[in-house]
Amino acid sequence: xxxxxxxxxxxxxxxxxxxxxxxxxxxxxxxLAVILTAIPFWLVMGNVIQDRVTSxxxxxxxxxxxxxxxxxxxxxxxxxxxxxxxxxxxxxxxxFVAIGVAGTLWxxxxxNANMMSEHAMPEHAAxxxxxxxxxxxx
Numbered sequence: 001x002x003x004x005x006x007x008x009x010x011x012x013x014x015x016x017x018x019x020x021x022x023x024x025x026x027x028x029x030x031x032l033a034v035i036l037t038a039i040p041f042w043l044v045m046g047n048v049i050q051d052r053v054t055s056x057x058x059x060x061x062x063x064x065x066x067x068x069x070x071x072x073x074x075x076x077x078x079x080x081x082x083x084x085x086x087x088x089x090x091x092x093x094x095x096f097v098a099i100g101v102a103g104t105l106w107x108x109x110x111x112n113a114n115m116m117s118e119h120a121m122p123e124h125a126a127x128x129x130x131x132x133x134x135x136x137x138x
Contacts, residue, residue, distance in 0.1 A: 021076060029073025036066040 040062045042048070049055040071077045077086055 025073055029069060032069045032073070033066060036062055036069060 040059050043055070043058065049058060071090070077090060
């Protein structure tokens with residue numbers, strides 16, 4: 001009996017997830033990634049959207065779609081791999097990062113609003129503290 005005969009049925013009983021990736025999937029992902037990069041670049045460089053809030057929202061939407069494209073086409077993430085644990089851990093990570101970013105922005109905004117207001121000197125206070133020039137004797 002050879003080593004090949006002993007391990008012939010080894011992979012039959014482990015229940016591995018089947019991940020079939022073709023070169024065409026990588027090409028589709030690459031083309032989508034290029035398009036999702038080129039369009040926002042054109043929008044910003046061509047100054048197509050004048051409103052800043054709308055521009056940030058559109059660019060954020062393109063960023064989220066590109067993240068999903070990368071996760072599906074390059075990281076091969078779906079709900080079927082590893083019994084769904086890969087997707088569950090990704091969702092947890094996204095929620096954790098969102099809470100961290102939102103908390104950081106909240107703290108920075110309130111630190112700026114509460115601490116920097118004391119340093120801003122009003123116009124009348126700036127002129128009040130100026131020294132008057134000394135009288136020059138002839």
